[in-house]
Amino acid sequence: MKTKPGQESPGVRAKLLDAAVSLFSEQGVAGTTVAEIARRGGVTSAMVHYYFKSKDQLLDAVVEEKLIGQFIAFVAGGLDGNGADPFALTEGLVWRIVEASDRMPWLPPLWMREVISEGGALREKLIRRVDLAKQERFKACVAAAQKRGAVNPGVNPQLLFMSVVALTMLPLSMAKSWDRIPLIGRVSKRDLGRHVIALLMRGLSAPSGSSKSKRKTP
Amino acid sequence: MKTKPGQESPGVRAKLLDAAVSLFSEQGVAGTTVAEIARRGGVTSAMVHYYFKSKDQLLDAVVEEKLIGQFIAFVAGGLDGNGADPFALTEGLVWRIVEASDRMPWLPPLWMREVISEGGALREKLIRRVDLAKQERFKACVAAAQKRGAVNPGVNPQLLFMSVVALTMLPLSMAKSWDRIPLIGRVSKRDLGRHVIALLMRGLSAPSGSSKSKRKTP
Secondary structure, three states, rough: EEOOOOOOOOOHHHHHHHHHHHHHHHHHOOOOHHHHHHHEEEEEEEHHHHHHOOHHHHHHHHHHHHHHHHHHHHHHHHHOOOOOHHHHHHHHHHHHHHHHHHHHHHHHHHHHHHOOOOOOOOOOHHHHOOOOOOHHHHHHHHHHHHHOOEEOOOOOOHHHHHHHHHHHHHHHHHHHHHHHHHOOOOOHHHHHHHHHHHHHHHHHHHOOOOHHHHOOOO | OEOOOOOOOOHHHHHHHHHHHHHHHHOOOOOOOOHHHHHHEEEEEHHHHHHOOHHHHHHHHHHHHHHHHHHHHHHHHHHOOOOOOHHHHHHHHHHHHHHHHHHHHHHHHHHHHHHHOOOOOOOHHHHHOOOOHHHHHHHHHHHHHHHHHOOOOOHHHHHHHHHHHHHHHHHHHHHHHHHHHHOOOOHHHHHHHHHHHHHOOOOOOOOOOOOHOOOOOO
């Protein structure tokens, strides 16, 4: 039974946002109509317009409430309460992103398609609104640890956050296809998390000798 | 002056493929019409149909000739002639991908949007055709080096190739936007290459002590 305007129920708006992000994740923002969102949410198209006025306003709500309020807030929570240890902070980030992809399976594919991709429908909206203060503190903390010799001097603190996101989000966005690529085969999200942590914990550590740090890079 | 069917010139087909990959990279496969490809290639739409019959055949040619023949062949070339040293192989891969993004600037955004993204227009075609034999040898070589204690035991050889691609291709796909994200700021593709190499060379190295390898991972 479809809900109609005037029969507001408190969960309808949230349900419509959930329907929107699943559909956007599966078939892209441009490939999804308001009518499809209404159908998946079990309401009429008029009801979607009642709550969001236009598709553009719906996208604003997706960025504000789902990407920033739900995903980024949860992941950035991994940057709280770990003091200034870049190893613990990095490990916290990785596990938060892996856990986020369990809680919000729509997230990594949507991120790749509509945030990372050139011309992605949510990219500009997100860049305009997101507050990266915690990520900036993470960068500063890595740079400080590097100065005192506790972090690999070859690592660029400006690029580390993006590296953590890339190492986790790109594979997670194709998790459904892993078993179809023989090179990858049967691995779990936990396996991915452990692999990324192993690479990063060792990769960030300062070399004790100097042999590795003298490796030639063009 | 537009070229018409019957006035074949040897470079037209190649020019049309180039026009197609730039447009696909900028606005996606679904968002690009045959008429736009013709216009950018300086020919009529009839000429595009003359060379490729249908948009689907054009996509086949893009996968076969540009993604596999040009990009993957070039990158996999970094896996030749470096013997069985996983460090040299990894370093070669990173620099090949960075160089590929200079030679084929259309590549990383197209890859993110149409290969990595769920439902990407080139993904199935690529999975069906690509030969990952060299990538399989890379995996085997990392696993062998790990067995003899020369590589970080926490790293998963099945996932390493994907990690190298993620660390390079994801940032490269958004290279045009780096200076608009204060967290990243002014860095070059060379800076990215050096950062990734520093992280991976150290990350892959076997710990001399055992303290790092005992880090708890859930």
